[in-house]
Amino acid sequence: MLKRLKILWAGLRQLSGDDAYERYVHYYTTHQMHACQHHCEPLLSKKEFFKRWQDEKWQGIKRCC
């Protein structure tokens, strides 16, 4: 039961974007560090990341009738 609630909570966080920064940090540590040797984009702060994520999310048609 507790496990199910945890999955539900994790789903809700992912659906709303609540955990977007955590996922980004995870992505950064697993991809970016290995991928680039010469020129690396530094890890964004939570505020900076959220700004960029929100602005990107609202380019183009996102809602329908």
Added chain:
Amino acid sequence: MNTSFQNFLWLLTAVLGAGAVGGIALNRGETIDALWFITAAVCIYVIAYRFYSAWIASKVLLLDKTRATPAERLDNGRDFVPTHRWIVFGHHFAAIAGPGPLVGPTLAAQFGYLPGTLWILIGAVLGGCVQDMVILFCSTRRDARSLGQMARDELGRLGGIAALIATFVIMIILIAVLGLVVVNAMKHSPWATFTVAATIPIAMVVGIYMRHFRPGQVLEASGLGVALLLLSVASGGWIDGNTELRGWFDHEGLTLAWWVMAYGFAAAILPVWLLLAPRDYLSTYVKLGTISLLAIAIVFLSPEIKMPAFTQFVDGTGPIFGGKLFPFVFITIACGAISGFHSLISSGTTPKLLTNELDIRMIGYGGMLLESFVAMMAMIAATVLDPGVFFAINSPSGVVGKEAIDAVAKITSWGYPVTVEQMQLLAKQMGESSLFARTGGAPSLAVGMASIFGSVFGEHLLALWYHFAIMFEAIFILTTLDAGTRVGRFMLQDMLGNIWPKMGETSWLPSVLFSSAIVVLSWGYFLYIGVIDPNGGVNILWPLFGIANQMLAAIALCVATGILIKSGKVKQAWITGLPLLWLIIITNCAAWEKLTSPDLRVGFFSAANDMATKLASGALPAEKAAIAPQLIFNLHLDGYLTIFFVVLLWLIVLDMLRMASRFLLGQTVLPSTEVPHRQTQLLAEWIRD
């Protein structure tokens, strides 16, 4: 489970579904249980999903689980992200389900419950779901390109331009008609106006909270927002009871229309984080929550449907909108059966999240099934009302008369008895001064929802439920309105950028102001005319929106059919070809009726001529004569717009047919832009399940 038992279960589902459809089709009694509708819908959806969508996935599209998706190949941790399929499903559904499936079925209920119900079920499983799924597939195989880009790449420049223009025009009409629905729900209703107005500062508080106070804490901020929204619904009742304050929020339709336009302009130029994004979060939670609640309530309460299967208005004399059953029921219910707008979400947005191609079936086909179910619930909520009450709320004053006594006499004479006392009592219960002539679908849906919820949670809460339902619809109508205005602004800037590159800079203030103003003026014009039109505006605008939306669907199906033919799947191209043919038939028939019908409530030009003659002979009363020139101009404009839609549609259909015949004759066509196969590196199972 062994196979024969499974087969038995499927057979049982089929028999049950057929029985339920037969039951609702043949019932001629006084009332019928709503549970029949739910049963018919669920059985049809389950069978269509299990067999038809599986067949399309494995035999036509040949979905390949070993093929890397754009989310995997182009993964950047931000917009291209491989995501669990249920999360993608949630995003996709939240994006496609707007006010359309709620408003359309409510209006189409004037024909009786049966035509709309059958079209919602059949249109979705054979048309809408297939469109969404195939477009999602095409875009996934093409680096998540948009519909417009695919039309240009696969059919040619003409197709691309047609898709772009169609999208822009449909957006304008859509925003105008949705604005009209909100205005009709708010006019002379201080409670509703206050609640809807309060959503704006609430969204701003949430926006500032997520951006500056606690950056990125989306759920925290949303929780706060939802609590404030509920508070605003409750305090609206208090405002309504306060003689001084209620005057501040008690306005004519036209005043409210100006405010809606000012709001749209502000939303298009303000930064997204302040208004648009937080409002969208709130509307998504409220939308998903209320729809689930409504589904549970309908299943458990199974209210009685009181509307007959057919009304006499199938002959085209309906009070809410003029026009015969064929083709207008198919135009009125677009979202919920087949909606061209979905192809804009299925291409471009959703494919960026897909982890595995196999998920296309569940998200594309399944997502649309769920939207169709929302339309079914709207149909149920509209038809559980007494037909007399339904028509009293939805008939514009131009048709039934301005005075309550005239309206009830007229509606009763149609065979749907209703009394002034009954309407007064209902209005009092809902906390409104009057419920007459609130055309547009939102108020009657709200009354339907309030009576369904009220029977569970107590009658004394009816007014609260009614205004909650109004807020629920208004909040996502306004979300579509502001998001649409902003997208329209970007599209216009993009188009103007081709003429003068400086205009294409999305952050150059003069360009931002100019293009936002043009977009707001465009839909604002239609909204203004809709508000001053004594026939309710919805009568003109909703069919225009339906034709535009179905035309966009036809364009999407042209792209899909073209791609299927080019991929050598000529024999299976009927899966999109037949819905395309049907859409061509209904949009052309509807356009023909709108252009040539002598019926003044259907034909644009005959209505314009009639009004011009009456104006010239002085037969119009003074107040009508004052607005007649504007209405005449508008009728002509709507007529030319319809012609434009039809021409656009035929251009792209002929372009697709030209491409297809060249391909079949072995001549050269534009090469397919499908990205070559690359083996997926994701251990698909752990991320998907």
